[in-house]
Amino acid sequence: MKPALWSRLDMIARCITPFGLTVLLVLINVLPLQVPGLSRIMPLFPLMSIYLWAVHHPNLMPTYAVFFIGFLQDTLIGTPIGVHIITYLMVYGTVVWQRRFLVGKPFAVIWVGFSLVAAGATIANWLLVSLYYLILIKPEALVFQYLLSLGAFPLLSWLFMRWQLAFLSELGH
Amino acid sequence: MEDRSRFTYRFTTPLSGLAQRFTFLGLLIVAFALMLIAKADVAVMERLRAQVTDSVSPIIDIMSRPISIVNDAIVQINSLATVHERNENLRQDKERLMHWQSVARMLEAENQALRAQLNYIPGPQASYVSARVIADTGGAFVHSVLLNIGYQPGVDKGHAVVTGEGLIGRVESVGGRATRVLLISDLNSRIPVLIEATRTRAILAGNNSNRPRLIHLVPGATVSPGDRIVTSGHGGVFPVGLPVGLVDAVNEGGISVLPFVPRDRLEYVRILDFGLKGIINDDGLDK
Numbered sequence: 001m002k003p004a005l006w007s008r009l010d011m012i013a014r015c016i017t018p019f020g021l022t023v024l025l026v027l028i029n030v031l032p033l034q035v036p037g038l039s040r041i042m043p044l045f046p047l048m049s050i051y052l053w054a055v056h057h058p059n060l061m062p063t064y065a066v067f068f069i070g071f072l073q074d075t076l077i078g079t080p081i082g083v084h085i086i087t088y089l090m091v092y093g094t095v096v097w098q099r100r101f102l103v104g105k106p107f108a109v110i111w112v113g114f115s116l117v118a119a120g121a122t123i124a125n126w127l128l129v130s131l132y133y134l135i136l137i138k139p140e141a142l143v144f145q146y147l148l149s150l151g152a153f154p155l156l157s158w159l160f161m162r163w164q165l166a167f168l169s170e171l172g173h
Numbered sequence: 174m175e176d177r178s179r180f181t182y183r184f185t186t187p188l189s190g191l192a193q194r195f196t197f198l199g200l201l202i203v204a205f206a207l208m209l210i211a212k213a214d215v216a217v218m219e220r221l222r223a224q225v226t227d228s229v230s231p232i233i234d235i236m237s238r239p240i241s242i243v244n245d246a247i248v249q250i251n252s253l254a255t256v257h258e259r260n261e262n263l264r265q266d267k268e269r270l271m272h273w274q275s276v277a278r279m280l281e282a283e284n285q286a287l288r289a290q291l292n293y294i295p296g297p298q299a300s301y302v303s304a305r306v307i308a309d310t311g312g313a314f315v316h317s318v319l320l321n322i323g324y325q326p327g328v329d330k331g332h333a334v335v336t337g338e339g340l341i342g343r344v345e346s347v348g349g350r351a352t353r354v355l356l357i358s359d360l361n362s363r364i365p366v367l368i369e370a371t372r373t374r375a376i377l378a379g380n381n382s383n384r385p386r387l388i389h390l391v392p393g394a395t396v397s398p399g400d401r402i403v404t405s406g407h408g409g410v411f412p413v414g415l416p417v418g419l420v421d422a423v424n425e426g427g428i429s430v431l432p433f434v435p436r437d438r439l440e441y442v443r444i445l446d447f448g449l450k451g452i453i454n455d456d457g458l459d460k
Contacts, residue, residue, distance in 0.1 A: 027229065031237050032309040032318070034244050036437045037383075039309040063193065067200045071207075075225040076308070078315040078345075078353065081218050082208030089201050129314045132212065133360060138381055141313035 014167050018060045019069075021163070022049040026073050041144040043152040046073055047121055050088055051114055052160050054095035055102045057168065066092045079125075080132045087121045087128070094120070107157065114153050122146050223348035226319065230351035234307045234321050241305075241440060299412065301443040302327045304352065309439070316359035316381060317342075318439060323350040327446040331410050334442050339416035339433035340364070340404060341442060354442070357417065357432060358385050365407035366417055368400050377402065377417060377430060384421055384429035396420055396428055412447045 025045040033039065046069060053061040070085030094117060095102065102113050122142050130137050211218040252259065287293075304320035322328060324347045332344045334354045342362065345355040355362055362379035366387070373394040375387040390396070400420040406413035418432040 027233055027236060030233065030308040030310045030319075031240055032306050032439065033240060034437050034440070036435065039437065040313055040383075063197050063200055067204070070204070072225065072229070075222045076229065076319075077310040078222075078317045080208055081211050081222065082204045082206075083314075085204035085207070086201065089197065089204060093197055093201075125314070128208070132208065135360065137314060137360070141381070145313055 015060055017163070017167060018049075018053040018057060019065045021160075022046055022053070022061075022065075022069050023072065025049050026069060026076065029073075030076050040141045041148055043149040044118060044121070044145065045152070045156060046084075047088070047091060047118060048114065048149065048153055048156045049160070050092055051095055051117055052157060054092050055099065055110060055113070056160075056164060058096050058099065060168070061092070063089070063092065079129060083125060083128045083132070087124045090124060091117050091121050107154070110157070111150075111153060115150055118146060118149055219346050223346050223351075223353075226353065227323065227348040227350045230307060230319060230321065230348075233319070234305075237307045244440075299445045299447045300327055301445050303441060303443050305441055306439045307351070309436070310353075313381065314360075316356040316362075316379065316436070317345060318354050318356065320352040320354060320442065320444075321350075322352055322444075323348055328352060328444050329446070333404070333411045333415060333445045333447075335415060335445060336434050336439070336442050339418065340411075341432075341434045341436075341439065343410070344444060352444070356436060358383060358436065364411065364417070365405045366402050367405040367413075368394070368396060368420075369403050370400060371395065374405055374407065375402075375428075383436065384431060385418075387420070387428040387430060390428070396423055398422055402430055412445070415445075 025048075029042050029045055050061065050066055050069065066088050067085055070088040071081065073079075073084040073088075074081045095113075102110055122145070126137060126139060126142055207218075302322065302325065304322040306318045307321045308319040310317050310319060320334075328344065328347055330344055330347060333340060334342050334344060340357060342354045342356040342359070343364075345353045347353075357364055357377060357379055358381065359379045360381045362377075362385070364377040366375055366377045367373065368375065371394070373391060373396070374389075375394075376389045377385050378388045379385045387396070387402070398420050402417045402420065404411040404413060404415040404417060416433055418430040421429045421431040
């Protein structure tokens, strides 16, 4: 009985790590790093995380988890509540829908996929916030944020791959 | 066990079944609804936001501590390298400031004498509360920071938030454990200011860049780069004379202001309480 319980707990702990890691990235994104200019163009780590898990383990990142992550991000950074929920859900939906073009493909393909999805998400964010405040938000910071995210993507991707191999390999795709 | 995990896997594979698609669409609709509610009823969403922020602020507080330790260490090492140069600069500064001190004493005495002659009623005295910045919740859309204190006397919506160098913003919302400060560079920030030398009134409007703009100046007002901008106290929210920044550039695009406090250097701040309520409690005027 006991080993079964432990292995179940272990299984659950492994299964919630994708969600847990993404929440952690949302929190890391708002830490005051005191690097000049960085806070405005902080890479979109939560978006990368949702994208990567949607590609590799969509069963471990259910729709309501994506909803919660978007909600947390909106409440923390002060954007109108709903903006990040909508973009994250759209990213998630698009990736899961088009997953057959991404899963098992070389890293370059996944990177290009991210570049498209992140561009869509950034534009959607910009449109939603601009519509909400009925004012055109200056897009410069967004462009830098997007480029920085593309650059940071391989790093997070590599870390998550290590994580998957270490903890999630037995869960299957 | 094997059967069960296969079952769970099949059941939770997203968007495969009709139910999953409905969940997806349903949540998307909920998200749009939340946005509309936020637009229609600001207060409800602000309360919700404050509650969520309260519940995660202890975690962010702990996470931000190592960063401030590392930053302190970097500053220490940097200052070691320039210690001689700084010493010399400080000596010169001290000489200059001693001169200014004597000037200030003289002016203070003169000021008191003049006030006594005019039966001047002094403005309210400020009390303040210090707090640590635990999150720079930036991004490209919003310029705000979270402080590690919650509701207490002296902390209320609309209070000015300053560092030793000048104004950084105003309290936007107060929760049980965290306080959100809207920085002067945020899109929604409008601060009544004065050009110190000419006493020309204007509004400092944030535009989500590091250079907020001066708007609503009197036609024909003269502004030149380097002019000091201070709060005007109009609207009864902020006291008069808090330093804000220097005029950075004047051109066709408008007048941009370089704030005295760079956003990236915020660590400890003070919330000033002048006992002023002004227009800030009227939510209609708050935006």
